[in-house]
Amino acid sequence: MKTFEVDIRSLDSSPDVRVIALNGYLDAHTVADFDRCTDELIAAGTVKIILDLQGLSYISSAGIGALMGLSQRLKKDGGELVLLQPTQKVFKILDLLGFTRIFHLCDSEDEAEQILRS
Amino acid sequence: MKTFEVDIRSLDSSPDVRVIALNGYLDAHTVADFDRCTDELIAAGTVKIILDLQGLSYISSAGIGALMGLSQRLKKDGGELVLLQPTQKVFKILDLLGFTRIFHLCDSEDEAEQILRS
Amino acid sequence: MSLPRPFILELRCPVEMSILSWIRGVIAQTAAALGLPEEDLSKIEMSVDEACANVIEHAYPDPPEEALPLTVRVEAMTDALRIMVCDSGVGAGDLRGAVKSIEEYVEVKRYRGLGTHIMQRFMDEVEFVQSPGEGTRVCMVKYLTPPNATVGSA
């Protein structure tokens, strides 16, 4: 049974943009793995991140808090966080709580890239 | 949540052969529906049945007993029961218990038809 | 992935056949979370299903006095999964009437007695305890690999 996996790559067309694909669930247990991964990226100078949520089956308050903290840190450094294609279930949770008005959500990688370029 | 559904049709090429497709699980609860359906077919003169198990997610001893009883009745009337393409899970259960040596199992409708014609 | 143990799960429910699919679902979910292979998962799911179906079919010829007459208790220990299926029904019945083999089952053409046969084939240990008027308890055990002995677990 898979729990949580993180896959990181750079965009060919914008090498300073990192795409982090999440697979599994981001809860109070797996959030430590997520934080470790984003800490490393930020330490290495990354400020623009696309978080690919197509494989994310669930997010808890711990996960939402991690995304909020990440977004804030990237903004402070002049960067930005964009969320890409959450599953219907994760979108619904974010939407019911009001977070779809707070995060930058995108339907495609191209759209996300546009936002991070501007 | 779907529990159990039965779909009955005749083979174009052998109109006396009935194909019963099972969907859902055949357990101590749903076996009554199954029995009712096969009782009706037998009362109407059916003696050759292909039981399509592609949509069957689970079978319990009650379900196996029903298949055994059905097979016996059809044979008595000069007919036969053939099981078509059980899922891996159902096949494994039948196999572990030794029922794959007792039932006629087929991989295709054509093969099942051949058996029922001979 | 392996669940931290020990843990306990207990279900208490009415004696109605339509409850069985939920019980199977919860049991399968738990066995899967323990990291058990598909085959063991099927064996455990089916053994519990058979024990519960027996309670619903045989334990209470008259309507039960208790509101929740069927109990399923799962204890996941370090080295074993213990599952108890208990009722407070008649506490009598032909528990030893289980078929000894599939050949016998096919031969006799009664197509009964397969449930207890399945439990005994699919679980590592099975014990039936019956006291007339006090009910039946089926205790089934499946051995587990202790978590620290699992190769490559996180």
Added chain:
Amino acid sequence: MSLPRPFILELRCPVEMSILSWIRGVIAQTAAALGLPEEDLSKIEMSVDEACANVIEHAYPDPPEEALPLTVRVEAMTDALRIMVCDSGVGAGDLRGAVKSIEEYVEVKRYRGLGTHIMQRFMDEVEFVQSPGEGTRVCMVKYLTPPNATVGSA
């Protein structure tokens, strides 16, 4: 499809974050078997997850004395699903420190206090009972349509 009620499900487990996914799975399975719509299912799953994560994070600053310090009890009654999450830990903590709104949460930039906010938003009733030294009990209720009022049920 609706499960016969009442029934009870109880889980007792260690305070380890890796247990959460199993708890969610069992809860979601049960809510689904009750025929609840996807949205309610998500709300119940998440509320229970938040309450359990709090026990694991906040209830036991020292290792707990009990082997199974976290209890989740689900009671599916005719008209409601009652879920209790109990511990016997410190029984103190800023339970009233929940954020009042997402705006406040975003503003304050502390990114805490969302768990209890979620329970209160997603469930129909939520009650927190704390006694210092005796632990915390979170009791959550989701109203259900009585089975006989369900249109088109089998």
